[in-house]
Amino acid sequence: MRAPFILAPMAELSHRALRELIETFGGCGEYYTEMISAGALVSGGPFESWYLDAGPCPDRVVYQLTGANTEHLAAAAALLDRYECAGIDINMGCSAPAIARTGAGIRWMDDAEKAAAMLAAVRKRTKKRLSVKLRLGPENIPPASRSAASGMDEARFDYLLRFCRRLEDAGAERIALHPRTGGEKFKRRARWEYVGRLRDALSIPVAGNGDIAGAEDLLRRAAGPCDGVMTGRGAVRRPWIFAQAEVLEQGRTWETPDPEETALRFLDLLARYQPPEFRLSRARRFFGYYCDNFIWGSYLKTLLGREEDLIGMGRALSAHIREHPGERQVRRT
């Protein structure tokens, strides 16, 4: 059995509208939400009901929490305990300055004892499946001792393994690893060899994440060694990626959906499932990746970026495809 497919948590992208769109093609095994600020959630921020909308398939949604404050994270987990979902995830991988500066995200990976104490406090407040998404670790760990045989940085792997064992002891039930360091952001390649090795060393499931470009890649990674394949940007560019992988797996021929129709459907879903204040930024964020499907993608991105509402965006996209009918043919990865 191959590993299940998972949508990665992505701020401004992993929301109900994207899940609805992916579901129209057949869906995937699990959907992580975009990170939800634990502090805002417990203090009742104005947009929390939108963040908590786990539709259309709450039983396959994992809420991801972010925060630097243990009490906030534990209280947020207690609140989420009342919602139907597949689990709660703690973000220990985000290296965006706005998050890391506060001590959240990747900064938890600076100190295994502190991270484990936080997780144990969260564990006490929820019965949901508890997971952690992380990276290979912070930029600075003890000097590297690269192994000639594996090509891996042994000191880094030891650091990661010790960190994850502490999380396991504290109650983590699964890990999703994006195998880059915090400082690497999206530079270098995602080093999947760490995923397999971590999975062999831990007793809880380990999913891998990073650089899945297309359906073939998804299937190759799902063949293992890993317990889940999580993809983020690849599923925004191609919301049909999971369906395509299943069709290829069954040896059938894949017909790529019409890219205009898919984009227009997404705009409708955004209008239905996102608050007015969020719609434009979410649409721009989506088209930042989705436009890679088009030969004139950068030009189209600029055109769409000039629009001030979803209706204008839909019209500009349709006009562009009418003018350049070749754009209906989705670019290969």
Ligand SMILES: Cc1cc2nc3c(=O)[nH]c(=O)nc-3n(C[C@H](O)[C@H](O)[C@H](O)COP(=O)(O)O)c2cc1C
């Ligand atoms: C726009 C964007 C927003 C992201 N937001 C989050 C987030 O909220 N929580 C998180 O753990 N990771 C976040 N990530 C990281 C992704 O979950 C994932 O680890 C990363 O994109 C690598 O996977 P990919 O190559 O499949 O995109 C974000 C990535 C992107 C591109």
